[in-house]
Amino acid sequence: MIDCHVHPxxxxxxxxxxxxxxxxxxxxxxxxxxxxxxxxxxxxxxxxAAEIEADNDFNAQLIALHPNRFFGYxxxxxxxxxxxxxxLDERVADGPFVGIKLWVAMRCDHPNVDAICxxxxxxxxxxxxxxxxxxxxxxxxxxxxxxxxxxxxxxxEVIFIAAHTGxxxxxxxxxxxxxxxxxxxxxxxxxxxxFTEMAVKWLGAERxxxxxxxxxxxxxxxxxxxxxxxxxxxxxxxxxxxxxxxxLDL
Numbered sequence: 052m053i054d055c056h057v058h059p060x061x062x063x064x065x066x067x068x069x070x071x072x073x074x075x076x077x078x079x080x081x082x083x084x085x086x087x088x089x090x091x092x093x094x095x096x097x098x099x100a101a102e103i104e105a106d107n108d109f110n111a112q113l114i115a116l117h118p119n120r121f122f123g124y125x126x127x128x129x130x131x132x133x134x135x136x137x138x139l140d141e142r143v144a145d146g147p148f149v150g151i152k153l154w155v156a157m158r159c160d161h162p163n164v165d166a167i168c169x170x171x172x173x174x175x176x177x178x179x180x181x182x183x184x185x186x187x188x189x190x191x192x193x194x195x196x197x198x199x200x201x202x203x204x205x206x207x208e209v210i211f212i213a214a215h216t217g218x219x220x221x222x223x224x225x226x227x228x229x230x231x232x233x234x235x236x237x238x239x240x241x242x243x244x245x246f247t248e249m250a251v252k253w254l255g256a257e258r259x260x261x262x263x264x265x266x267x268x269x270x271x272x273x274x275x276x277x278x279x280x281x282x283x284x285x286x287x288x289x290x291x292x293x294x295x296x297x298x299l300d301l
Contacts, residue, residue, distance in 0.1 A: 053085040053295040054078070054270065056179060056214055056238050056262025059113060063092050067112035074265070075120060081270045084292075085301065087262070088113055089124035089152035089179065096155050096192065100134045103127065107142055114147045122299065124152035124179050129163040139170050149299055150177045159194040159202045168206040177210040177298050179236075184219040196226035196233075203230045210298055212260060215239030220246050228253045234294070236262035237276045247280035247290070256286035260294050 061073040078086055091106030098106070103126055110123045125142040127135040142148040151171055153159060159180055171178055182196045183189055196217040203211045209232060216235040217223025220243075227233040235250055235258065250259045263273040277290050295301065 052081070052083045052261065052274075052291045053087070053301070054083050054263050054265070055087040055212065055260045055295050056236050057086045057088050057265045058090045058094075058267065059088055059092075059109060060094075060266040063109075067109055068116060070109075071113050071116050071121070075117065077265070077270055078120075081274060083270060084120070085295070086121050086265075087124060087150070087179070087295075088121050089126055090154065091126070096190070097130070098126075098128050098156065100128075100131055103131070103134070103138065107138065107148075111142070111147060118147070122150075122301075123148040124150040126152045126154070127167060128156040129153065129159075129161060129167060130157050132163045132166060135163075135167055136170055139167070139174065139176075143174050143176050148176075150179060153178060153180045153194070155181060155190050155193045157192045158198055160198045164202060165205065168202065168209050172206060172208045177212060179212045179214055182213045182215055182217045182223065184217045184222055186219075196223040199233055200227045200230045203227075203233045207232055210234065212236055212262075214262065215264070216246070216250070221249065224250055224253050231258070234258045234260055234298075236260050237290070238262040238264035238268060238273050242272050242275040242279070244279070247276050247282060251280075251282050251286055251290075256282065256289045257294060259290045260298075261291050 062069045091109040093102045114121045125148040212234045263270045
């Protein structure tokens with residue numbers, strides 16, 4: 052199985068080796084082979100260039116320690132566009148990262164993000180974009196699935212993963228349904244009945260991927276959304292492994 056969405060927060064203060072050991076201990080119990088890691092020790096909404104680099108360095112060390120267990124999304128702050136493009140060249144074009152993580156520094160409808168997407172297309176790097184529909188209104192730089200759908204329509208050659216499916220997943224699924232290059236992941240909300248079935252019905256199993264948001268959520272609670280769903284075994288395999296293997300050529 053492939054978990055497309057984790058963050059290195061377990062034992063993070065004890066360094067990359069201890070953090071990796073703790074994360075893999077739980078992943079092994081669940082039978083998860085690959086972990087897609089991003090962000091890191093800082094977890095700051097508006098990170099500086101130095102903080103971005105510190106997080107990316109931490110994840111690079113996880114990958115170096117366990118190159119057959121971790122893959123990475125380079126964390127970017129689109130407010131720092133030139134730095135973002137430099138990080139893409141340093142971390143993705145030259146390795147070891149394979150994708151891009153955008154959190155809440157800037158809504159993805161901003162023109163700066165278009166420049167990042169253009170480089171992502173050249174590198175064939177998927178973009179894991181945090182998405183929420185908050186009941187009380189999103190943070191100033193926080194994107195929604197509507198924003199991702201609009202961005203994806205301008206960059207049809209880039210694969211986007213709408214992380215958390217917007218939290219309000221019924222609305223999130225509908226928002227991205229007509230945009231074939233937008234996937235949704237399973238993480239970031241309680242293991243509610245019906246999510247996976249609706250995602251498969253509206254998007255097709257080929258556009259749904261398993262992610263846990265560990266360590267913020269447990270692997271098991273998010274796996275329950277897939278194992279407990281009334282879907283075919285073939286669709287389950289795509290969600291748990293096949294789709295990300297195809298996207299990343301694992």
